[in-house]
Amino acid sequence: MAKNHQHSKSEQIKKELHQAFDKLDRRFFISNIITCISVLLFVVLLLITIEEFQFLSSLAKYVFLFLGIASAASLFFWLRSKNKLDPFQVFYRKFAHSEHIEEINYFLDLEKDDLADPSLVNAALERNLSSIDFLKFKDRLDAYSESQYETQFFKNSLKLSVGLLVFFLITAFTFPEGTKRAFYIWKTFEKPNPYTFTVTPGDVTLEQGSPFSASINFENNQTPKTVSLFVKTSVEEDFRSLNMDPSPSGFIS
Template sequence: MSQSVQNPILRIESIVTSMWSKLRRFRTFGIVFGIVGIFLIVISLIFMLEVSLWMSPAVKTSALAISLILAALVGWILTRRFPEVLYPETLTDFTSKHDLEPLRNLLDLIHVQDDQKTSLLDAAIDQNLGRLREDDIRQKATLFTKNHPINDLFQQTGLIFFSGIVLLGIMTIFQQDAVHRTLAFNKAFEPDNPFQYTISPGDLVLEQGLSTSIKITFEDESPETSILEIRTDSEDEFRQIRMESDNIGSFTAQLPSLFDDHRYRIRMDSYKSQEYKIDVQLLPRFTTLKIRAELPEHTNLEDVIYEYPFTRIEAFPGSILHLEGQTNQELESLILHEKQDSENRELVLNKGQNQFQQEYIVTENDSLWFSMIDVNGLQNRNTFSFNIVAIDDEFPDVRLIQPESDLAILEPTQLDIIYQLNDDFGFSAVKLNYEVERSYGANRSQTGSLKLPTPAERTSTEDFNWDITEYGLFPMDKIKFWVEASDNDAPGGFKTSRTATITVNISSMTDHLLAQEEKEDDLMGQMQEFTEAYEQNQRDLENL
């Protein structure tokens, strides 16, 4: 076969081969565009849903998995519907549709093996070649490619791919938050909460076995319902506790006793707060706390034992409080705080670092509390605080029974004095104080005191015969006296009380006679009144 004949044949064969290669590329790109385009459209739709739905991690993961499965399914369907483009089938289809039987014969003849070529074969090649026009074949190949189903596949999936790119671009530009939330498929996101609120106590450390309350306070608008959601670290789902409204804009829920770490959040209608952690730990605390109050000796009272819980200890000044306690674990430090003196005493612990003993002397009202830190650095929350109330020792009560009031005597002889003593704990001293006032002379005023017996009992009635002749009293002189008693409160300071002052007037004979006459006149007046009353009664009886 000559060179002039071979070149047209190669060009014709190149047209057919190019057509076949183009269909193969269209098929490959069509399937890829279909898979990627469907995936992009579905993922964009998921982004759109996330804008308003705020999907959970499980839903987002499922949606992404469905988009991948759907894309894979589209790829499988397209692969089955548009099988691999083979050259022989493509050539047959092309020549049959466009009445190009000479082309089919020509391409078959040129591929005959060289050892089988004859002059007759060359003549057949020339004959078929003469019946073909290169431009006509090129036009028909273009038309064949344009009308082929694979070209439709390429155009349609290309449009789908372009639409997916546009949708994805729009979502990426205008809905970046939704795209970010969707791609972070293993994380949960919440919509912006319109409520302004404060949750207390927030994150907290709670002693094992204790309970607490959770409170939320809204600043402006309040939701219709507030629900506390709580779970342990081993639980997958939150348990719900309805919160009760205690006043306008405030809701509270009481938790039961907790023994494990918990997490909680508060649901406000369709919105949720952030999660808070309750760290349940075995905090240091006293397992036993005892106080023995050793009362002052003068009270003659037995010791008083207090065992926690207590909030108030009453003791007299001078009392000694013997404190002792044992903690639930080994301590690093234990400090006793005193409010009155602003003093902090670091207490000495035993070898096991969990016991202590301490003395405290009561002088005034005070408040005590403890702070303790264990070997792990944890600090107690229960301070075991209590108040010390210093009880005042009452003043003694001293009363004169006889004489009851001031009196006048003609001759200064002996005075019979009876007095009564009463105190809450007893007496340290009793005395009679006096003051002499003379009507004439150089030393007209004289004072002094007499020691009286101190009773052993808290309540006593005593009498004392006081000989006043030794004071050399004359008419118109006076002697004033009173009884004074001091209690036995040595630690707090002795307290003293006294009776009223009694004045004894030394009368002259004239004063005495005038007084007697005045008494007789009073007696006669009383007798006259009695007689008149008797006579009136008699007249009343006669009238009846």
């Protein structure tokens, strides 16, 4: 009965250790993905902000998107290569040493020893496991896992992604036109004319040799520094420019 109890206890301890190790591995993998998505989201935010004021060409927007994807992918593989999770054996040894539960090392090492006498192994397991309180062990394992780099990286990457997502929503509502143009990546938009004006006369019939005068009136007190007016008759193929002089409400030829 005692043997079965100790065997069950050892299996529970091993299960908890493996679950903690697997959880750290999953968190680290998810953290890498979240970080890379955050980089891509930052590039999109930058694209929206620039598009709001600059009216980028479709080629420039494609280049922006390509650089964002390339940066995110490069960062993912770099993180995977530079920050590798310790093997399971190293993980439980570090935990046992930091929490002063060396009995875990002993019984796990004993179970892996295929050449040892089974009766001696069982006796050693019973002696080592008798001093371990499973509930306290589980609490200490949870606390140890929460203190590891992988868990901290996971929490920080979540905070970063949430912050960027909130900033993205604010940017999208602040710059709706820039957001719309940025997402129509295959289209090039032209900057609209900021001035509202009226040309007089719009269409007129004159006898040959008669003088012609045109005026351009701007609204809302928004007047450009210089204005060029091009006209042509029905028999002319090309437009010709008229000299425009400033007037109180606009320009006049």
